Amino acid sequence: MIEAGFFNCNVGDRVICLYCNIICQQWTPNTDNPVEIHKTLSPKCPYVLAILDRQQLSAIRVMNDQFTRDNLTGTMNVDTLRCGDIVNTIACHQNYMEIPRRYTSFATFPTENLPSVENLVKAGFFYTGSKTIVTCFYCNGSLQNWGANDNPMIEHARWFPHCGYAKQLCGAELYRKIQESKRAQQEKVCINESTKLCENEGSSNSKGQLTIPDESTLSRLVAARLDLPISQYILKLKFKLSIIKRCWEDQLKFKHEDFLDECDLFVACIILLKQIEKIDGKKENIIVPSVKMNQIRDLTQAEMHTRAQVACAATLTDSLNHTDDNKSTFSESVVGETTSKTMSVKTKEKQDTKAEKVVSPGKNPVNVSSSSQACVLCLEEERSLACLPCGHLATCVPCGHSLRSCPICRTAINSYVRIYT
Template sequence: MDHRSKRVKAMNYKPFMVRLRQFLSPKQGVHSNIAMRAAGFSYTGNADTARCDTCALEVSNWTLNMKPFTIHAQRSPKCEFVRSRQPSDITTLSPIHATIQCTSSSPSHDEDRPSKRQKIDPPLASMCSNTWVETETLKEIRRRTFSHWPKRSSPSVEHMIEAGFFSCNIGDRVICIYCNIICQQWMQYTDDPREVHRILSPQCPFVRFISSHHLPSLSNNDDPCEPKSGMLEGASHRAYAHPKDRHASFKEWSTERLPSVDDLVNAGFFYSGMGSLVTCFYCNGSLQNWGPADNPKVEHARWFPHCAYAKHVCGKEFYQKVQDAVRRNEKSKARSKFGVQETTTATAPVNTSSETLDSGVLERLVAARLDLPYSRRLLDQNFRLSIIKRCWEDQLLFKGDDFHTETDLFVACMILQKQIEIIAGKAENIIVPSERLKKLSANSELGTVQPLLLCSLCATNEKQLACVPCGHFSVCVPCGHNLRSCLICHNDIMGFVRIYL
């Protein structure tokens, strides 16, 4: 009860957006670099001249009344950037250049300055009373927070992103910056992040937006570890085609000095039950004698280069890198066999990973970044120096690189600060989805409908209809009248079957 009340109290997301706007206010010229990039421009360094790299349009002598994207669209309407960004409906998910107009019931003290009342610069989400829109910039930042997400097929990065979560860079802990729920210890193949978010925080603006716009969730085919539909026909072991079935075969697998079960499953292997022997469900290739540092995907592509699933799960670029490395290794062995010494003028790459950063080097790197203008501006946004310093330390240690943009740093500080405030040193303030859903399901004895049985569209009535021919069970009778494609797999619906529970 205490945790829920704390979460509801923290639902005031407007201060976050106001602070983000203030943080991005410093400009080169009259418009910020981010605002110009969102409109397709970049400053050339010559006074305030900005140029579009797509259509080569150059504009200078900017004033506050000149809206960058509007100017771009008026002067170069055929520009591919402009045409790809023009929205057809203000209520759809807005690109980062979008200018959101809204009405508010609260009195305004800026009636003589209507532009300040109507314009919301990127990368903000619109927080108006009638419209909520998240920009592409903020979605890109959310994706970058998952750069070190644990290697697993479920829940995948894509499932987390579409559910509105940001990674906290601590195991599989995630947070929603709009409703402030923090979750970790996700169960593979059973926890659906989007469904969890909807059940635990139904009033979250992100949840309400995707529900009101009927945005479909990811189907299994969006999971890179799920085989393509046509791939099943050529599989040697169709019973292990899906990750959850392969995962179940590893019950007797020893984890001592062997690759993780998740990595093996994602690479297409199921356990044979003998020693360390695993087999690919598609090509029937088997491997054993694994070492703890072996990468199952790499070894799969290396030893069975013609396996279609290995190519699919590795991706074209990564698969090609593996094959190039194999060829170089074979060439090197051939040279050594005939006593040919390889010569090269290239120097070995310098390892810039976090392992080479001792405390002294890290301290100097962080100190230099704390002196940057946008790091100092965060102090004016009520972030403590310790928060900013910790974010820089984590970024350099775990990711080995600077923040992609200054807004990434702002969001990182916001995420860290929210964790400190919400968790408050108490582990019970972190939600374990499977455990919380079990507790909520127990309330069905009091006459309430189990959350997992609520209609995926209205979240009010109980699910009653299963789609034909896919069989997915997701909506109530009233919502089914207007449904033409399945919310889960997106296939056309030929009819419904009424389910009685």
């Protein structure tokens, strides 16, 4: 299910794709293949196009210097490329997308026992002018109370895991380690908070799971969790209180544990909202994989049978209308011979033209593979950010997000994608 891109809905075996919003339930064990079912039922789903059909690169098309092409087929070798998340150019503070402007904002920033301005700017922050408060130009997240040894990039990803710029800047591996470290710390805090909350209302077993004896205890536990910082954070994102409350109820009732962080609660709220909107009180909006696949197979077989009948009728009509006209045959033969000669002449001309383009002896051919992989702007960091839709890989992450048009072809940038080689 995970590989196929599905999320659990906390209702039996119901799952949902957050990209195309298809909802499936009543899976047949050891028979249904979630990957194939997702590809068949929703072939235009962004997840299907970008992940499940990655061999075709039909969704994320990125031109990369590491691409190799087969001389015969011209197909791309995808093994040398791994694509990250696509991040749109829409930022909360577009005036600070450019690095020089972020530098300028730090003119009055105090420098004692604080991270360097260079690291803060590279991490996407600009100075607000108040105390030591800095704000991310992309996600609008603000941080203060810095220490001299704090790493702005790591703290950015730790406190604002949803920021696309911070995630691209860190890279997949470092971002994963940061979130794992944060999750471990918050798990300890959650266990301590749960222990305090359950002293008079419930208990927890040796595995840290909550034991909820009745509905009244569940209601009190949920009410207490609505006052936690992670619930208040999600409430500020314009989610209804009833949605947040329902997510906590399902989490405690079915999984007997708390959400680890605001990210888990956020995803749970999104899943619940999409279920409500997609199902809309109609059971027919929930797909039963085995039933739907059988319907598709029956329809496909019917179409193939119809096509076979049409082809058979067309063949019979051609045979009845066939005439043995010698003049027509002779004319076709002459035309075919003339066409063959013309094609031979054109082929020879093309070969001559290609021969003229061959580098003559004594001249050094250009070695494309030896071109520098350094960012075309700062000439220091490695190229790791591709511009979409043109796909040119030309800059590092900080420099790339400072641009509004591609430095190679000047095409307007709609979004970015981090490239790992």
